[in-house]
Amino acid sequence: MASDVLAGGNPGLARLQAYPFQRLRRLLDGIKPASTAMPVPLSIGEPKHPVPDFIAEAFRAGVDSGLGRYPATAGMPELRAGIADWLRWRFGLIDARIDPDRHVLPAAGTREALFAVTQALIDPANRPVVFMPNPFYQIYEGAALLAGGRPRMLNTGGGGIPDLDGIEEREWAECGLIYLCSPGNPTGRVLPQAFWDQLFAIRDRHGFVIAADECYSELYHDEQAPPLGLLAACQAARRDGFRGCLVFHSLSKRSNVPGLRSGFIAGDAVLIEAFAAYRTYQGCALPFHAQQASLAAWRDETHVRENRAAYRHKFAMARETLADIAPYDEPEAGFYIWLPVPGGDDEAFTKALYADTGITVLPGRYLSRPTPEGDPGAGHVRLALVAEQAICEDALRRMRRFIEQWK
Template identity: 55%
Template sequence: MNPDLDRLQPYPFQKLVALKQGITPPAHLSHIPLSIGEPAHPAPEIALEALQASLAGLARYPVTRGGLELRRAISHWAMQRFQLPTGSLDPERQVLPVNGTREALFALAQCVVDRTRNNPLVLMPNPFYQIYEGAALLAGARPLFMNLSADKGFLPDLETISQDQWRDCQLLYICNPGNPSGAVMDEAFMQQLLALAHAHDFIIAADECYSEIHFTDANPPPGMLGAAARAGDPNFERVVVFHSLSKRSNLPGLRSGFVAGDARILDRFHQYRTYHGCAMAPPTQAASIAAWNDESHVKDNRALYTRKFDAVLEILDGIMDVQRPDAGFYLWARTPGDDETFARALFAQEHITVLPGSYLSRATESGNPGQGRVRMALVAPLEDCIDAAHRIRRYLESAPCRAQ
């Protein structure tokens, strides 16, 4: 067996199952899961109809690069969304469809990390999406965690990375908007990262799958492609971005997304993927084309999330240390005591599941930046989110909670 498998840690939800073992929550209260970021809003009919109409495509093998019509739809969407110059994102060379960003975020590290170099590092935020860490470990690299704290706006403190660490860095994962904080990098910060990538010759993997869940259409989160283009790099050198229909279009089961950016990197990544065996099925491509070509369902989706945040934050105001994120559908709330104790007791008393923040992060010399927080995903129906907020408030006002 690959010995690097022994370096993998349990997934956060495995830890959560263990945390809840032995608890019998109140039977009269329905369970409200706020722990996992699985969108539950209705899928767009336009995508479902396209999927159904294309089932005959299952009779043939798809190509790894995906159909040109899909790549053109993706290219058009990205150029419009991130205000790129017309024709600047070549659907032939700079776009690859993928079966959800999770598999692509993992696979990229296997493709680009050179384990023969001394001390290969993969930098990533902390807290983080655990795929980043697993990808680094199984690529033969060492993860280097960049702690995200409230006093830095939940953005990486680049000054804490030494010159030797930048020299050894081969891949930098960023999540923008951030999971779990919802913090958004501005273009100036992203251009600072780009300058470091060019100076030290590493690749930026920009996970932007939450970019379409935000609260103002007038000022949506910027992306790394736009930052590169406006920094004078029309070829997006050393940049690969990841987008998905899971959050944007409520299609997590479709497993559809794309990677785009540096044509040189994508050429080698395409070569890797032809061996990896992960071509997108034709019906999935048809549904994806329909989804990328339609913005009306995305606006409706955002409006529903906005209603949830407005309602939940009003209920929790004055009782819980929590703020509206810049984007995304998570609340990154402080707990009155230990985050595991809070999550376990909330489940026991109110039948609500939240995810301890320490499960999303790693201990470093500066501490564990997830400790004392929980992540709450507002993906349940509006009525359930409101009910959950009232239950959380009731718990926070209770004697057991105040005793923590």
């Protein structure tokens, strides 16, 4: 019976690949670490810093007043206005260019929105190609497949920037949407204005949607140099109305509230209107108490600066501990280290590291796909410096001792 249902279901389901963490569990299955030290998962990017008290208080305060009402897909006007204010402040947007009623849409986190945007906005019969960076967040690929699209990988290579010059015009003509992640997961690279300008010119010839995943944008290391965002790049390019462009932001990393499942989409009003119509039927409106907590979070920057300072300190520890023995490119933002593996075998390194130290990292090939030009994820592991400082410090020291023996 089940096979009959699958046979008549979405054909994209059969093309989905195992999620990275499923592959990791299989890789480590049956291995019992020799170390008596506490196991440390550096494999998953789930923030472990404390949830700010004022956000939890706003959440609790909103529960009683919101349980008896259906929330609207568009969210509370106050929340949209608060998000628009934050966008103006953070990215230097001119007031008239960001209208909370036309350019902003709350979402149940970036994962939900990044998946849904492809279902809503591509036409697989005419423009089936969905471009995405390689390595990448696997939601991009799954969204493309389940929308009836065709994923097309853009290798980022050592520089962390997709190569737009390697794409022929006929491929761009078939493109319905391009996903980009800036700051990047896993490299931490920020896409510069020159990249966006080149992409804008290509987009205006072919008419696809630019979807920028910016969920790591607030975890930068230099307080004087916050990462460029797509909407700011549009403004610099005099791109009125953010034509063809959408950004996706989240509170999960910025404010240490992954369980709140809250973020937003912003950009082109025509695309926002179409996306809102889709999401009204999808039924993913944020509950009122989540909206109240979200508004409190977007209005406060003190906890975000403190969060950045904590990550900055951990990255300094990582440099002091690993950089001389396992050199890597310092990320511009985010909380990942994209570590080249001594010897080049990321799966073997991951297994041996776990067996010896109890530390879990993610093989780079689980975040990428092989291409004719090679597999840009192979030969790396991703470390997520999300645990508290003392735990990260201990894990980094264990890693150093292991690498000294591994080499």
